Amino acid sequence: MKVVLFCGGLGTRLREHTEAIPKPMIRVGHQPILWHIMQYYCHFGHKDFILCLGYKANVVKEFFLNYRPQVFTDCVVSAKGSSVELLRKPDEEDWRVSLIDTGMWRNIGERLWAVRDYVKDEEIFLANYSDGLSDVDLNDMLDRFKKSGKLACFLTTRPPLTYHTVDMDHEGGVRGLRAWDRGDVWINSGFFLLRPKIFEYMREGEELVVEPFNRLAQANELMAYKYEGFFRSMDTLKDWQMLENLVEQGIMPWRADDCGLTKKQSLNLQRDAVCDAVS
Numbered sequence: 114m115k116v117v118l119f120c121g122g123l124g125t126r127l128r129e130h131t132e133a134i135p136k137p138m139i140r141v142g143h144q145p146i147l148w149h150i151m152q153y154y155c156h157f158g159h160k161d162f163i164l165c166l167g168y169k170a171n172v173v174k175e176f177f178l179n180y181r182p183q184v185f186t187d188c189v190v191s192a193k194g195s196s197v198e199l200l201r202k203p204d205e206e207d208w209r210v211s212l213i214d215t216g217m218w219r220n221i222g223e224r225l226w227a228v229r230d231y232v233k234d235e236e237i238f239l240a241n242y243s244d245g246l247s248d249v250d251l252n253d254m255l256d257r258f259k260k261s262g263k264l265a266c267f268l269t270t271r272p273p274l275t276y277h278t279v280d281m282d283h284e285g286g287v288r289g290l291r292a293w294d295r296g297d298v299w300i301n302s303g304f305f306l307l308r309p310k311i312f313e314y315m316r317e318g319e320e321l322v323v324e325p326f327n328r329l330a331q332a333n334e335l336m337a338y339k340y341e342g343f344f345r346s347m348d349t350l351k352d353w354q355m356l357e358n359l360v361e362q363g364i365m366p367w368r369a370d371d372c373g374l375t376k377k378q379s380l381n382l383q384r385d386a387v388c389d390a391v392s
Contacts (some may be wrong), residue, residue, distance in 0.1 A: 114161070115232050116154050117240040119149065119221050121167020135169045137243040138176065139353065142360035145176065146347055147243055151208065153367055157251045159239060163231050165215040165224040174212050174310040222321035226312070233309050245346035246356065246367040249304065251290050254338045258306045264334040265311050265326070268304035270344040299337070300346050343367070 120137045137147035166173055187200040217228040225240065232238040237255070247267060258266040278298075280288045299323055314328045315321075321372060329335035343366040347353050359365060 114159050115163055115164060115235055115238045116151075116159050116161065117163045117225060117226050117228060117232065117238060118147065118150065118243045119165050119241070119386055120173055120243050121165055121170070121215055121217070121219065121224055121274055122244075132173050132359055135167075136347070138169075138172055139347065141246075141347070141353070141356045142365075146356075147173070148245070149365075149367060150241060150243055153246070154241075154251070155208070156241065157250075161209045163213060163228050165228055167215055167217050167219060167224070170212075170214050175212055177212065186325045220318075220320045222315060222319045222323075222325060223317075226317075227314050227322055229309075232307075232310060233312075235309060238307055238309070240303075242303040242346070244348070245303055245344060247302070247304065247340070247344040248342055248366040249338075249340050249344070251304075254304070255306060257338065258336065261336050263329075263336050264308045264314070265329050266306040266336045266338055267322075268302040268340055268344070269299045269337040270302045270340050272298055272300050273345055301341075302346065304338075360374065 118137070120135060122136055137150075138145040139147070141149055154160070155160075164173060189198040189200065190196070192200075211231060213228055213231070215224040220228070221242070237258070247268065247270075254266070254268070276295070277290045277292055279290055282288065311325065314332075314334075315325045319325055325333055345352060345356060347356060
């Protein structure tokens, strides 16, 4: 299946990093978060990517045009570096990456509309904000979506917060408090599964998850995949530090070799990393 990755936003809440590079190119460990996301989809067999570029599009293009797989895999160097033998075939060798400039000031809906001709013949295509990592089982998510027969699906997770929600009356009397993960609050976490017919529900200039998704919901064509495992978006400097802390500990649940965490392990992992990031 083709994977549409939205890579054109300004990333204003990470301005310290994004003044020089676009948000998807911010490194988590040694590789850009975009690379981690593409590896995630590659693990499930999806290697045909459509990158919707915008802000600093040239930086993303240069990364792929000058890509050196030997930087990310075991290799043998001889002849003073003129000969490089890869000891393991990188997954990236099978990637097909379409680099499409969708403009500077477009929202997600407009970027998706701009590449509609690239996915029009697909039964289902995938899409992602390109700023979040998860260990969700994509095969199970796809299976449930196919069985539903609906036109669109998105991952929904609990908000990664350390706050406690307060239950109180109109006078301020507190009836109780509880941790965020014990409430019934769920957020849109991206990781979209879409059918091309979704474009019939879109209009020029609209944001994908606002007007089009509301039309889909009214037509009973939209579903959410509830997931209580690991998910973390990189919206702020604190979020980036949380992901960096995990990599430094050698814990990367979004990687195939680290998948399979229990719900409790995932929740504890996120809480501990958030605490480390703010301490």
